[in-house]
Amino acid sequence: MSVRSTTLDNGMVVLTDDMPHLESASLGVWVKAGARSERRAEHGVSHLLEHMAFKGTKSRTALQIAEAIENVGGDLNAATSIEHTGYFARVLKDDVVLAADILADILQNSQFDENELEREQQVIVQEIGAARDNPDDHVFDLFQAAAFPEQPIGRTILGTVDSVRDFSADTIRKYMNRNYVGDHMVLAAAGNIDHDGLVEVAQQRFAELKPNGAPAPQRAEYRGGEERLVSEHEQAHIVIGFEGRAYNSDGFYAAQVLASILGGGMSSRLFQEVREKRGLCYSVYSFHWAFADSGVFGVAAATGEDEVGDLVPVVLDELKRATETITDEEVIRVRNQIRAGLLMSLESPSARAGQLARQQILWGRPIPMAETVERIGRITAKRVQEVAEQIFTAGTPTLAGIGPIGNLVDAGAIGDMLKR
Amino acid sequence: MSVRSTTLDNGMVVLTDDMPHLESASLGVWVKAGARSERRAEHGVSHLLEHMAFKGTKSRTALQIAEAIENVGGDLNAATSIEHTGYFARVLKDDVVLAADILADILQNSQFDENELEREQQVIVQEIGAARDNPDDHVFDLFQAAAFPEQPIGRTILGTVDSVRDFSADTIRKYMNRNYVGDHMVLAAAGNIDHDGLVEVAQQRFAELKPNGAPAPQRAEYRGGEERLVSEHEQAHIVIGFEGRAYNSDGFYAAQVLASILGGGMSSRLFQEVREKRGLCYSVYSFHWAFADSGVFGVAAATGEDEVGDLVPVVLDELKRATETITDEEVIRVRNQIRAGLLMSLESPSARAGQLARQQILWGRPIPMAETVERIGRITAKRVQEVAEQIFTAGTPTLAGIGPIGNLVDAGAIGDMLKR
Numbered sequence: 001m002s003v004r005s006t007t008l009d010n011g012m013v014v015l016t017d018d019m020p021h022l023e024s025a026s027l028g029v030w031v032k033a034g035a036r037s038e039r040r041a042e043h044g045v046s047h048l049l050e051h052m053a054f055k056g057t058k059s060r061t062a063l064q065i066a067e068a069i070e071n072v073g074g075d076l077n078a079a080t081s082i083e084h085t086g087y088f089a090r091v092l093k094d095d096v097v098l099a100a101d102i103l104a105d106i107l108q109n110s111q112f113d114e115n116e117l118e119r120e121q122q123v124i125v126q127e128i129g130a131a132r133d134n135p136d137d138h139v140f141d142l143f144q145a146a147a148f149p150e151q152p153i154g155r156t157i158l159g160t161v162d163s164v165r166d167f168s169a170d171t172i173r174k175y176m177n178r179n180y181v182g183d184h185m186v187l188a189a190a191g192n193i194d195h196d197g198l199v200e201v202a203q204q205r206f207a208e209l210k211p212n213g214a215p216a217p218q219r220a221e222y223r224g225g226e227e228r229l230v231s232e233h234e235q236a237h238i239v240i241g242f243e244g245r246a247y248n249s250d251g252f253y254a255a256q257v258l259a260s261i262l263g264g265g266m267s268s269r270l271f272q273e274v275r276e277k278r279g280l281c282y283s284v285y286s287f288h289w290a291f292a293d294s295g296v297f298g299v300a301a302a303t304g305e306d307e308v309g310d311l312v313p314v315v316l317d318e319l320k321r322a323t324e325t326i327t328d329e330e331v332i333r334v335r336n337q338i339r340a341g342l343l344m345s346l347e348s349p350s351a352r353a354g355q356l357a358r359q360q361i362l363w364g365r366p367i368p369m370a371e372t373v374e375r376i377g378r379i380t381a382k383r384v385q386e387v388a389e390q391i392f393t394a395g396t397p398t399l400a401g402i403g404p405i406g407n408l409v410d411a412g413a414i415g416d417m418l419k420r
Numbered sequence: 421m422s423v424r425s426t427t428l429d430n431g432m433v434v435l436t437d438d439m440p441h442l443e444s445a446s447l448g449v450w451v452k453a454g455a456r457s458e459r460r461a462e463h464g465v466s467h468l469l470e471h472m473a474f475k476g477t478k479s480r481t482a483l484q485i486a487e488a489i490e491n492v493g494g495d496l497n498a499a500t501s502i503e504h505t506g507y508f509a510r511v512l513k514d515d516v517v518l519a520a521d522i523l524a525d526i527l528q529n530s531q532f533d534e535n536e537l538e539r540e541q542q543v544i545v546q547e548i549g550a551a552r553d554n555p556d557d558h559v560f561d562l563f564q565a566a567a568f569p570e571q572p573i574g575r576t577i578l579g580t581v582d583s584v585r586d587f588s589a590d591t592i593r594k595y596m597n598r599n600y601v602g603d604h605m606v607l608a609a610a611g612n613i614d615h616d617g618l619v620e621v622a623q624q625r626f627a628e629l630k631p632n633g634a635p636a637p638q639r640a641e642y643r644g645g646e647e648r649l650v651s652e653h654e655q656a657h658i659v660i661g662f663e664g665r666a667y668n669s670d671g672f673y674a675a676q677v678l679a680s681i682l683g684g685g686m687s688s689r690l691f692q693e694v695r696e697k698r699g700l701c702y703s704v705y706s707f708h709w710a711f712a713d714s715g716v717f718g719v720a721a722a723t724g725e726d727e728v729g730d731l732v733p734v735v736l737d738e739l740k741r742a743t744e745t746i747t748d749e750e751v752i753r754v755r756n757q758i759r760a761g762l763l764m765s766l767e768s769p770s771a772r773a774g775q776l777a778r779q780q781i782l783w784g785r786p787i788p789m790a791e792t793v794e795r796i797g798r799i800t801a802k803r804v805q806e807v808a809e810q811i812f813t814a815g816t817p818t819l820a821g822i823g824p825i826g827n828l829v830d831a832g833a834i835g836d837m838l839k840r
Contacts (some may be wrong), residue, residue: 013486021441025762054686062696066686071753073760075685092760122699129654130722133823135553232652234549265495266474266486276482279542282550302550333491340493340512342445348768403553 003356003366006196011183011211014199015356017190017365019349023221025096025191026349027198028088029103033179035082036153036217036291043152044159044191045175047080047239048124048167055116056080057109060102062116063143068102076102081146081155083217083291083381084361090350093192097201100187104205107180112169124137124164131158135237135281135402136302142227143239143400146403147296147412153220182211188357191349220294224396226411231405235302240315242391244288247362252290254387255297257379259288260334262322269318269332270299278314280307296305297391298398305404312409316417323389338376342369392418423776423786424615431603431631434619435776435786437610439769445516446769447618448508449523450777454601454635456573456711463572464579465595467500468544468587473507475536480522482536488522493813496522500577502564503637503711504781509717510770514611517621520607524625527600532589544584551578555657555822556703556722562647563659566831567716568795570815603633603719608777611769621726644816646831653823655722659817660735660834662811664708664715667782672710675717677799679708681755682742683719687753689738690719698734700727712782717810717811725824732829736837743809746801758796762789779804780796812838 006014039059054076055062068077074091076099087107089099131137141156148154158164187202219225222243245251263270265284274284284301301320303311345351346369359367399411409417427432454466474496475482489496494511496519504713507527509519515659551557561576568574578584607622642663665671683690683706694704719739765771766789779787817838819831829837 022767024760024767063687063692066692067753070687070757071684073756073758090764092763119696120700123695123702124722126655126727127702129724130556133555133653133655133657133722136550174831233553235546235553237553265490267483268492272483272486275543276539279539280546282543282547303546303555304549307546333487336493337490338493340444343512344510347442347444 005366006195006199008182008199008203008206010206010209011181012185012187012202012206012209013360014202014241015186015188015360016193016195016198017352017356018193018195019191022093022192022349024090024092024349025193026088026090026353027096027099027103027187027189027193028086028353028357029186030084030086030105030186031180032084032184032189032360032361033214034080034084034364035155035157036220037179038152038175042171042175043163045156045167045171046085047157047159048120048164049172049176050078050080050085051120051124052112052117052172053106053110053122056111056113057105058111059109060105065106067100069099072098074099074389080324082100082153082157082313084358086354086357088353096189096193096198100198100201101205103273108206108208111174114169117169121164121167124158124163125161128158128164130377135233139237139400139402142229142402143241143298143398146225146227147222147241147398148220148398149223149225152218153223153291157339177210179214180209181208181214184214186357186360188360190352190356199409222294222395224398224411226399227404228405228408230405231403235304236308236403236405236408237302238308238311238405238408239298239300239400240312241296242300243395244297244391245290246293246295248289251387251390253375254379254383255288255295255391256375257331257334258322258384259286259297260337260389261326261384262286262318264334269322270315274301274311274314280311280314296398305407308405309407312414313417316414319388319392320418323385323392326384328381331379331381331384342372372387425786426615428602428620428623428626430626430629431601432605432622432629433780434622434770435606435608435780436613436615436618437772437776438613438615439611442513442556442612442769444510444512444769444822445609446508446510447516447519447607447609447613447772448506448773448777449527450504450506450606450608450781451600451606452503452504452734452781453634454500455577456640457599458572458595458704462595463575463583463589465587465673466505467579467611468540468584469596470498470500470505471544472532472537472592473526473530476531477525479529480525480533485522485526491611492518492598492629498785499537500576502573504778506777507773508770508773516609516618520618520621521625523746528626528628532592532770534589537589540586541587544578545581548578548581548584555653559657559659559822561821562649562822563818566644566647566820567661567818568640569643569645572638573711579640581620597630599634600629601634602629603670603789604634605629606699606777606780608773608780609755610772610776613660618645622658640711641731642815644713644818644831646819647827648796648820648825649822650692650825651823655724656728656821656823656825656828657722657818658731658828659718659720660732661716661718663815664717664811665710666713666715667710671807671810673795674799675715676810677751677796678742678804678808679706679717681750681804682706682738684757685744686723686756689742690735693738694721694731698736700731725827728825729827732834735839736834739808740838742807743812746804748801749799751804755796759793762792
């Protein structure tokens with residue numbers, strides 16, 4: 001394994017995977033803080049900070065940041081999720097130090113100028129409008145809210161028009177000072193990378209970070225329930241879900257295997273039953289998203305108004321069947337899919353850098369591929385059935401729907417149908 | 421350059437780029453036929469065929485096709501565009517022959533069973549609903565229709581609910597026999613690939629293809645005009661465009677450079693002016709899509725109802741400014757972006773295989789990276805301005821809009837504003 005890891009004086013971990021045959025590298029800083037790290041009055045500030053980090057530092061304007069990386073043909077981007085925020089660049093190998101320098105600058109020296117802030121608040125108001133115009137995205141916001149009501153983990157990442165417009169530069173600074181601390185940040189790089197050189201740069205350039213002290217986010221409490229929005233879309237966009245498994249919990253790997261068997265590809269049960277045998281959907285899939293202390297397991301589908309009534313019972317039948325009929329053949333297929341997927345991700349510097357950073361944040365170390373393969377290899381068909389039974393019958397299901405959903409059952413009825 | 425090319429007896433070209441350090445490979449067959457190859461009564465048949473190719477052959481059911489590739493952890497997919505259709509797989513290196521065998525099977529022995537056809541027609545009806553529910557996609561269908569009215573190249577790739585429901589297996593077979601001929605097909609592979617081995621497999625397995633005889637599609641005639649759909653979306657989704665440059669035409673590379681300078685990244689003119697200085701949009705970018713005998717050049721943006729009136733003049737000012745103020749610095753930046761993008765694409769087997777196939781189809785040979793870099797290197801700021809002037813003042817502009825677009829000007833007014 002070519003992965004090397006060094007912990008800096010400030011607690012930040014530097015991880016690299018050298019791929020010497022490449023001409024480029026991907027590198028980024030991932031922070032263990034996201035939407036769920038926000039306090040009540042901070043809804044949307046994680047994402048606003050992720051935008052404002054590109055709007056100027058003590059020594060660079062917003063335009064200079066963009067030009068510095070794009071003049072050498074690189075690109076720079078960022079993304080905010082529920083538990084993490086990532087800032088990442090892809091550059092040619094000679095520009096790795098430049099990229100690291102820019103990342104360090106925007107993460108320690110951003111100015112949050114009032115005029116820039118006002119314009120960026122308008123940009124995010126537009127982004128909120130764009131997200132609401134995409135029902136496939138919007139339905140997941142409703143789903144998360146229904147699963148975790150009245151908690152930061154259930155709120156939208158983008159915030160609301162009102163919350164985003166209200167923020168001052170001071171709110172951003174307080175959130176950043178609290179959460180962007182060395183031992184909650186990982187600098188990960190993959191591609192044509194010199195580990196020792198990157199560590200030296202990082203040691204110098206990230207010297208201003210506070211080493212630790214970030215508070216833990218409010219504990220997630222899955223409750224379930226429903227959120228619906230009747231609208232004039234062509235399709236009913238639906239997500240049905242349950243509490244999933246936390247990263248470090250016992251059933252995590254079995255839940256991952258279950259999600260693949262149910263809806264992970266063309267040979268999966270939902271694709272075969274819902275699309276291939278019945279022609280009810282173009283898109284149907286299942287997912288398992290783990291958090292530090294909870295998770296969600298679900299099925300997403302979209303279908304016409306006339307087909308909604310047929311779709312839900314067919315999906316629920318497949319969930320029930322999964323508690324009793326998982327085959328060894330299916331488990332072996334998923335094992336091969338996960339192994340091949342890991343091998344292929346090792347060949348993409350961007351995928352690889354993100355993977356290393358997430359593993360460090362979630363498990364405290366990079367996980368060797370052989371270890372993941374070995375853990376998946378221990379999952380039996382019987383174990384997948386057990387975890388399916390636990391997931392589908394525990395607590396209240398979650399249901400979210402957007403579109404012509406007059407015929408859609410309610411979350412309580414879904415629970416009853418699954419327990420019958 | 422590690423690219424090798426062999427032409428089979430049936431005219432199909434086999435292209436490989438060996439990347440021996442990888443554990444995987446991407447391979448696919450790209451066909452020089454797409455939506456614009458359809459006759460009047462065939463609207464949507466290219467895409468329906470692309471779906472039906474996965475629904476069973478003489479020797480494999482749909483489920484067996486899916487399982488054959490997914491059991492070894494690979495995946496198989498396809499996509500239809502205006503001028504091309506691609507069928508591609510990503511697999512581990514030992515499964516390349518398996519993947520080539522499946523591709524050959526689905527492209528020569530598909531059965532188009534009536535029951536499978538009926539279900540797949542329902543699936544595509546759902547896909548059409550999904551596309552109409554995504555305004556960012558839907559507005560591009562309106563745009564293409566406004567630019568090329570009453571021609572196959574201006575019609576939607578998916579077809580309409582009525583056209584798709586009407587097709588028989590015979591319609592699909594006739595379209596396929598006419599267009600899927602050896603000299604219009606490329607088998608391209610990148611990754612851990614043995615060229616001679618793949619050629620041998622292809623020579624055997626693609627023996628049933630007719631070598632040639634596909635008719636040329638109807639010549640594209642750009643006309644311009646507008647299509648609008650007032651709807652209750654949060655944002656006005658707008659595309660403003662003009663006739664672009666065909667692949668082999670004189671201004672092609674200059675138009676590519678122009679699109680990058682105007683709206684290709686964070687340092688681009690539209691991003692800086694529309695988003696960074698004014699906060700009018702979350703998403704704004706420009707694009708140049710070339711076809712064999714025409715092209716479209718455009719700007720896409722989404723903004724709130726109150727901001728539409730401001731947005732259009734700002735965009736048009738940037739288009740006008742581009743006819744006079746392109747700098748050497750901008751041209752150099754785009755040159756570096758294109759060079760870095762090419763180098764990075766050489767590192768991704770999927771990107772690389774698709775690139776080789778497209779180059780073969782468009783230019784009749786794979787284009788060495790040095791040649792593309794050299795051609796881009798010859799484009800001067802003055803040349804970009806000339807091509808901008810030609811593009812923005814020739815013919816009628818095209819305008820498409822979806823959402824609260826009551827305040828949106830018409831296409832004629834756009835033409836007038838640009839000529840002033």
